[in-house]
Amino acid sequence: MSIARLSETNKRSKPIPTISVQSLTGCAGELLVILENLQKMLPYVRIQSFPFAQSKNSDEPVDITFVEGSVSNPHDLEKLRAIRLRSKRVVAVGNCAVWGCVQKGACSRLAVEEMRNQVYGAESKIEVMPASRIEDHVQVDVKLSGCPIDSTQLLAVAASMLKDHLPYVTKKPVCLECKLRENPCILIEQDLPCLGPVTAAGCGALCPSVGAPCYGCWGPSEEAQMDAMANVLMEKGFSLKEILTRLQAFGAPPELFTRLNQLQDQADSN
Amino acid sequence: MEKSYVLSKEDFPRFLERLKQFGTVYAPTKVSEQSFAFKAVEREEEIAFEALRTILPPKKFLYPQRETLFSYDESGNITEPEVNQPLVIFGAHPCDLSGMKVLDDIFTAPPGDSLYIERRKHILVVGQSCIPDKYCFCESMGTDSVKDGYDLFLTDIEDHFFVEVATPKAAELFNECDFLIQASEPYKQAFKDFWHNRKDLFSNRFETSNLPALLDLEANHPVWEELGQKCLSCGNCTFVCPTCYCFDIVEIANFNGSGQRGREWDSCQFHGFAKVAGNFNFRPGPVDRLKFWYRHKLHGFQDAYEFPTCVGCGRCTVSCPAEIDDIVGVVVRLEGKDDRKSIYAKEPVL
Ligand code: SF4
Ligand code: SF4
Ligand code: SF4
Ligand code: SF4
Numbered sequence: 001m002s003i004a005r006l007s008e009t010n011k012r013s014k015p016i017p018t019i020s021v022q023s024l025t026g027c028a029g030e031l032l033v034i035l036e037n038l039q040k041m042l043p044y045v046r047i048q049s050f051p052f053a054q055s056k057n058s059d060e061p062v063d064i065t066f067v068e069g070s071v072s073n074p075h076d077l078e079k080l081r082a083i084r085l086r087s088k089r090v091v092a093v094g095n096c097a098v099w100g101c102v103q104k105g106a107c108s109r110l111a112v113e114e115m116r117n118q119v120y121g122a123e124s125k126i127e128v129m130p131a132s133r134i135e136d137h138v139q140v141d142v143k144l145s146g147c148p149i150d151s152t153q154l155l156a157v158a159a160s161m162l163k164d165h166l167p168y169v170t171k172k173p174v175c176l177e178c179k180l181r182e183n184p185c186i187l188i189e190q191d192l193p194c195l196g197p198v199t200a201a202g203c204g205a206l207c208p209s210v211g212a213p214c215y216g217c218w219g220p221s222e223e224a225q226m227d228a229m230a231n232v233l234m235e236k237g238f239s240l241k242e243i244l245t246r247l248q249a250f251g252a253p254p255e256l257f258t259r260l261n262q263l264q265d266q267a268d269s270n
Numbered sequence: 271m272e273k274s275y276v277l278s279k280e281d282f283p284r285f286l287e288r289l290k291q292f293g294t295v296y297a298p299t300k301v302s303e304q305s306f307a308f309k310a311v312e313r314e315e316e317i318a319f320e321a322l323r324t325i326l327p328p329k330k331f332l333y334p335q336r337e338t339l340f341s342y343d344e345s346g347n348i349t350e351p352e353v354n355q356p357l358v359i360f361g362a363h364p365c366d367l368s369g370m371k372v373l374d375d376i377f378t379a380p381p382g383d384s385l386y387i388e389r390r391k392h393i394l395v396v397g398q399s400c401i402p403d404k405y406c407f408c409e410s411m412g413t414d415s416v417k418d419g420y421d422l423f424l425t426d427i428e429d430h431f432f433v434e435v436a437t438p439k440a441a442e443l444f445n446e447c448d449f450l451i452q453a454s455e456p457y458k459q460a461f462k463d464f465w466h467n468r469k470d471l472f473s474n475r476f477e478t479s480n481l482p483a484l485l486d487l488e489a490n491h492p493v494w495e496e497l498g499q500k501c502l503s504c505g506n507c508t509f510v511c512p513t514c515y516c517f518d519i520v521e522i523a524n525f526n527g528s529g530q531r532g533r534e535w536d537s538c539q540f541h542g543f544a545k546v547a548g549n550f551n552f553r554p555g556p557v558d559r560l561k562f563w564y565r566h567k568l569h570g571f572q573d574a575y576e577f578p579t580c581v582g583c584g585r586c587t588v589s590c591p592a593e594i595d596d597i598v599g600v601v602v603r604l605e606g607k608d609d610r611k612s613i614y615a616k617e618p619v620l
Contacts, residue, residue, distance in 0.1 A: 044525040159523045168520055172505070172540050179509040179589075180335040180535060182325045184302035187591045197504035197591060221503075223541035225556055228502045232591050 017063040017162055020049040022083055024069030024076040025103065025131065028052060029148035030094035031068055037151050041158055064089045064161060070096040070103055070131040070251075077129070077137060084138040089161060091142045092134050093154070098145040099219040100251035103131035108248065133251070142167050147217035147250070150202050170201050171222035174214050178205035186213060191236045193246060198224035220252045230260050240264050273441070274453040274461075275433040277424070281449035282431075283314050292394050292443055293356030296331065298324050304588075308359065319426075321361065322403055323585050327512035328359045328366050331393060332373055333386055335509075336534045339519070344527040353389045361398045365406070365583040367420055368413035369512025370395070372579050376515055394439060397423035399464065402472050405584030405613065407598050409472040413581040415465060427460040474584070474613065476601045481578060485569040488604040494564075497594040498557030505537030507563065507586035507595050513579040516543075538563055564600065587613060 019041070021034050031052045038047070045064075049057035065087035071077050084090055095101040107115065108130075116128045134140055144157055153169065160167040170176075174196035178185070186208055187194040194213035196205065200221045207214050220226075226247055233243045244260055254261075277285055289295050290312075298306040298321035306321035308328060326335075340350050362370070377386035397420035400406075408414040421440035425432040433450060435441050444450055453461070478484055508514040518536040523529040536543060539560070544553040553559045567580040586595040593614040602610045 041525065155525075156522050159525045162525065163523045163527070165521070165523050168522075171542060172537075173503070175502075175504040175506055176509070176535075176537070176540075179326070179506055182301075182307045182330075184305040184325065185506070185589065185591065188589070189302055189304050197502035223503065225502050228500050228556070228592060231500060232502065 016046050017044070018048040018060075019045045019158075020057075020062045020065040020083075020087065021047075021052065022049070022065055022067050022079070023052060024067065024080060024097070024134070025072035026069030026094060026096040026101070028068070030066070030097075030146075033148050033151060033154060034066060034093070037155055040155060044162060045158075059086060061086045062088070064091060064158075066091045066093045067097050067134055068094050070100045071129065071134060071137055072103055072131045073129055074127050080134055080138055089141045090134075090138065091144060091157065091161075092140045093144050093146075093149050095145050095147040095217060095219055095250055097134045098143045099253075100131050100133045101147065102249060102251070104133070105251035106245075106249045107131070108254075131251075142169065144169055145200060145219045146202055150204070153202055172201050173197055173221040173224075174199045174201050174203070174205050174208070174218070177201045177203070178208045181205055181209055183208050186211060187232070193233055193236070193238060193243075195229065195246065197221075197232075198226060198229045198247070216247065216250045216252070219250055220256060224252070224256060226252075226256045227259050240267060273435045274458065275435065275450040276427075276453050276457045277431045277433050277450055279429050279431065284447075284449045286311075286314055288444060288447060289358045289360065289394070289396065292358050293392070295358040295360055297360040301325070308361075311360075317361070319361070319398075322363065322400055322406065323365075323583055323588070325585075325589070326510060327369055327583070327585065328362050328395075329369065329373055329512055329515075331357060331359055332370065332390055333377065333515065336532060337385065339385070339531045339533055341530045342528060351385070353385055354392050356392045356394070358394045358396060360396045362395055362420070363398060363400045363583075364416045365408045365411075365413050365581040366512055367395070367397050367416045368408070368411075368581040369583065371416075371419045372513040372577070372581070373515060374419075394443070395420045395422075399423075399425040399468075401468065402474075403584075404473055405587045406472065406582065407474040407476075407584065408582035409469065410475045410478075410598065410601075411578065411580055411582035414468075414472070425461050425464055427457065427464055430457065430460075432457055432461040432464075474598050476598050476605070478601055478605060481601070482569045484601070484604050485565055489561075491604055493600055493603050494561040495557055497600070498555070498560040500592045500594050501539070501556040501560045502592050503539050503541060503556050503559065504591065505539045506589045506591065508537040508539060509535055510585040510589045511567070512581055512583055512585070513567075538566070560594070564597070567597070568601070 021031060023031055035053055048062045051057050065083050067083060067090060071080060092098045112128050112130045116126060120126050142157060144153060157167040178196055186192045192213040194208055195216040196208055196214040198221055199214050199216045200218040202218050230243045240263060244264060294310050296308045297311045297317040299309045299316055300318045301307045306318050306324045308324050311317055338351050340348050342348050377383040421437045423434040435444060516536045516538060517533040519533050521529060521531045545551045553562055568578050596613040599610055599612055
């Protein structure tokens with residue numbers, strides 16, 4: 001049954017589907033993208049809660065909740081669990097929610113307590129947790145990555161969900177979008193460390209299209225070949241350490257780096 | 271039908287003006303230090319006559335990277351796109367002309383792809399001769415010259431082009447023009463010499479005449495594992511290939527109930543390509559996929575159509591970031607002659 005129809009039969013909901021936009025620990029970039037596109041969605045949905053953008057919000061059950069940010073402290077976790085309980089569908093928006101982003105990736109080599117002490121002081125009452133994806137804690141229905149997310153993808157996913165279509169979110173690599181735009185390959189021609197081959201598409205190959213290497217901000221593509229990517233970069237003279245730093249910056253899961261981390265450990269112990 | 275003329279290079283601007291009467295002219299233009307791309311051109315100076323391979327082949331005009339198959343409105347009324355914009359592809363080399371013929375065979379085979387067939391009708395193709403570089407191996411694939419598949423063909427003979435007018439479409443367009451002069455004997459000789467001498471200029475080549483047998487015999491050769499492990503599954507080799515034709519179909523819904531069904535190029539090098547219901551994947555790893563791709567280019571298609579789909583353009587070779595698409599190198603290794611230097615081998619740094 002479609003969400004729209006569910007809402008009609010459910011007496012506690014209004015006939016028009018409701019949405020909620022919530023954030024955990026993130027930069028609010030996704031909230032801005034949603035805000036920018038709200039006009040286009042408004043005739044078809046009612047905003048039940050969007051604390052970032054309006055002052056009257058409700059914690060009633062809701063059809064779709066868009067969640068931005070990673071789980072980085074106990075309060076995030078509490079909030080996320082409550083969101084899940086009151087939402088028919090949960091959409092993770094942005095790299096933070098989908099992969100954990102830089103707070104998980106780039107910071108993973110530092111102990112979280114130590115970071116807290118350095119930033120807030122040892123006496124601080126602030127509670128912290130190692131940053132994690134929201135799917136590490138609750139069931140997520142749709143994952144829409146990006147840093148920030150892409151408007152076209154957001155609208156397509158939202159429209160599909162309201163029509164009870166299976167939302168389409170590509171897991172193919174950035175190279176697809178790059179080649180379809182017929183960009184010269186900067187990995188080949190300029191030896192720039194472009195991570196397009198192992199990064200999920202969706203941005204339209206933004207960076208390589210202006211001559212900058214892909215940093216991997218959308219998170220890994222399906223079955224990303226990290227070993228092969230590292231091999232290509234090593235042959236161009238990058239150190240394994242730098243390669244690992246780049247590949248892991250945006251929260252790609254550690255299981256993709258088993259072999260590379262072993263290699264690095266071996267190098268470190270020598 | 272074919273008529274031979276000569277065009278003085280000084281008269282090229284007039285020739286170009288005439289082509290523009292047919293439709294927008296797309297020709298190779300320089301887009302980076304090493305790369306070219308077919309783009310709309312207005313003037314001769316924009317054309318990179320020296321270009322051998324563009325990043326994307328002319329297939330992008332016959333079968334675009336992304337296209338709408340149809341759109342539907344709120345009440346379900348369907349609109350099909352109009353694809354009748356006339357255009358000229360200028361500067362397609364023999365490999366690309368051969369590639370277009372492969373696509374024609376695939377997309378026009380019954381029941382036929384209606385968008386492809388319609389688009390094709392409005393395209394005028396101008397072929398152009400070329401001198402191979404170290405990546406070209408069309409000669410080994412038998413696609414180094416073509417007898418048809420173009421409306422006009424220009425062979426570069428010093429300060430002239432030798433112009434073959436091959437179709438009524440082209441003859442009509444160039445009716446009554448004083449810059450195309452009937453080819454006299456010396457020009458005919460220069461034309462014959464060009465094609466005769468060009469045969470000897472291919473350095474990237476193999477001898478094998480029975481590729482299917484070789485691929486069957488060496489299906490478990492260690493080269494597949496060795497190269498496949500290096501593959502990034504990035505798909506670049508397939509997008510740039512003049513004959514790779516796979517696509518994905520995507521439906522995009524709008525809030526008001528209208529929407530579009532579109533298609534976009536896809537690649538057999540992607541993990542999701544061979545994934546079917548039940549999460550089963552019949553080509554789960556990069557080694558499986560790379561081997562499949564080589565086989566499809568050099569052998570697979572022969573089962574159905576009796577010709578390989580590789581036309582030897584060398585685009586995959588130069589577009590593979592992992593440097594594993596040295597097709598000639600692989601064929602030579604399968605033949606058991608491991609002594610050939612890799613095409614990617616860098617000159618020693620002094
Ligand atoms: S520039 Fe980057 S994204 Fe584009 S084809 Fe090359 S590796 Fe892929
Ligand atoms: S090209 Fe890469 S780094 Fe740039 S926006 Fe896209 S995914 Fe992010
Ligand atoms: S397989 Fe490579 S060399 Fe052969 S036609 Fe395709 S891109 Fe060209
Ligand atoms: S063979 Fe090369 S271009 Fe093709 S998918 Fe593998 S790494 Fe990419």
